[in-house]
Amino acid sequence: MHFLSLFLCACLALTVSAAPYIVTSYVVLSVYTESAFTYLRGSTTIPESVYTYTSNVAKPTAAVSVLSTLTESAAYADVTVVYEVLESGSPVSRTPASDYLTGVYTSYFIPITYSAASTCSGQDWTFSTNVPVTLPAIITPTPVTATTSTTTYPYGYYNEPQQTYVVAILNATDVDADEVAYASSLYEPSSMAYCYTPTTTCSTPTGSAAKCTATWVYDTSSSSSGSGSGYYYGDYHSDRYWLTPLILICVLVPVGWFLLWLIIGLLESWMSFKGLMLGQHRKRGLPYAWCCISIIFLCWTGPTYKAKSPEEQAVLLERWKEMKKGEKFKLWMKWGFRWKYPTMLGEEPEIAKRALRQGCL
Numbered sequence: 581m582h583f584l585s586l587f588l589c590a591c592l593a594l595t596v597s598a599a600p601y602i603v604t605s606y607v608v609l610s611v612y613t614e615s616a617f618t619y620l621r622g623s624t625t626i627p628e629s630v631y632t633y634t635s636n637v638a639k640p641t642a643a644v645s646v647l648s649t650l651t652e653s654a655a656y657a658d659v660t661v662v663y664e665v666l667e668s669g670s671p672v673s674r675t676p677a678s679d680y681l682t683g684v685y686t687s688y689f690i691p692i693t694y695s696a697a698s699t700c701s702g703q704d705w706t707f708s709t710n711v712p713v714t715l716p717a718i719i720t721p722t723p724v725t726a727t728t729s730t731t732t733y734p735y736g737y738y739n740e741p742q743q744t745y746v747v748a749i750l751n752a753t754d755v756d757a758d759e760v761a762y763a764s765s766l767y768e769p770s771s772m773a774y775c776y777t778p779t780t781t782c783s784t785p786t787g788s789a790a791k792c793t794a795t796w797v798y799d800t801s802s803s804s805s806g807s808g809s810g811y812y813y814g815d816y817h818s819d820r821y822w823l824t825p826l827i828l829i830c831v832l833v834p835v836g837w838f839l840l841w842l843i844i845g846l847l848e849s850w851m852s853f854k855g856l857m858l859g860q861h862r863k864r865g866l867p868y869a870w871c872c873i874s875i876i877f878l879c880w881t882g883p884t885y886k887a888k889s890p891e892e893q894a895v896l897l898e899r900w901k902e903m904k905k906g907e908k909f910k911l912w913m914k915w916g917f918r919w920k921y922p923t924m925l926g927e928e929p930e931i932a933k934r935a936l937r938q939g940c941l
Contacts (some may be wrong), residue, residue: 723748859888
């Protein structure tokens with residue numbers, strides 16, 4: 581029977597690569613023998629059967645005999661589990677310890693020290709705080725210091741068992757290097773990128789001071805690719821955050837309004853000039869659309885001329901088609917915004933509507 585136990589352990593052993601965490605777990609190897617029996621009036625006989633199985637147990641408190649050691653890494657990421665296989669009948673507790681069974685919830689933190697970025701010239705400071713880290717559930721590291729709080733939740737006329745919350749501060753060397761780098765980057769104060777200086781350094785936070793909250797002030801004497809003003813409390817900008825959006829609104833809205841009506845006015849001027857060159861009923865002077873930019877442009881809107889005869893319009897249409905685009909553009913720049921009737925169109929037609937300025941005089 582002892583040989584069978586060792587053979588089973590050898591079959592379960594796995595070859596594993598090194599992992600950041602190594603955990604020792606204890607199991608008891610049990611053997612159950614089922615005696616042979618006969619049924620159907622002696623016509624059928626079942627031979628003796630031997631069953632071997634393992635069960636998890638708590639860490640032994642007394643000296644026990646270890647049959648074999650197994651290693652396994654497939655059940656938990658980044659964890660190598662070392663199983664100590666104990667002999668059946670060893671003096672151990674059959675119920676392994678569990679935080680969830682005892683109502684204990686633990687949060688792990690590590691101390692991290694930040695320093696001024698190399699791009700912030702003239703700054704030489706350090707800022708220490710504790711940042712949370714995530715460990716595999718099977719890991720139970722030994723904290724440097726821990727703070728415990730207990731809460732009881734009422735349920736009807738009874739009180740539920742107390743729940744205990746533990747804030748455990750670990751050494752950074754006890755945590756996987758990749759997890760330390762990730763947590764340090766994730767919880768880095770955002771104000772550091774703008775060369776803000778902490779007014780609280782929190783030399784070595786421990787115990788209940790799970791996180792150091794500092795006031796960050798912009799150092800005008802330092803130079804960096806980032807810039808800013810105001811104050812940072814913790815990691816959040818809480819003063820003058822509205823200044824940049826307000827400046828953008830005050831600049832973009834007037835500029836956008838000006839450009840919009842400028843373009844509309846140019847289109848209006850071009851259509852008016854083209855109709856005038858074809859002998860149609862058109863206005864002279866600046867476009868009405870520009871009055872939306874400033875009402876003063878209304879003083880430079882010219883009179884409206886009546887259309888020429890159909891015969892004259894046909895001649896002007898042929899002449900317009902023969903013109904090159906560059907020539908049309910030059911004529912528009914020269915005559916498109918003036919009051920005077922273009923001389924190349926011949927005799928000036930009658931005025932259909934006087935300009936606003938003429939009506940006021």
